Amino acid sequence: MSSITGTSRAGSPRTGHEHVYTINGSRLRDVLVDGQWITVSVSEPAPQRVAA
Numbered sequence: 001m002s003s004i005t006g007t008s009r010a011g012s013p014r015t016g017h018e019h020v021y022t023i024n025g026s027r028l029r030d031v032l033v034d035g036q037w038i039t040v041s042v043s044e045p046a047p048q049r050v051a052a
Helices: none
Strands: 018-023 026-033 036-042
Touching: none
Parallel strands: none
Antiparallel strands: 018 026, 026 036
């Protein structure tokens, strides 16, 4: 028998006409267009640092 444990964090609600947030190190920007949220830009995640 195996189990998977996950955690989640409540995100901030989208307000206004633009919403910017970060997931897994990538920065995303959503805009509200005709009542629907559309992702219009995504930045590359920052390189991971490795402990020496």
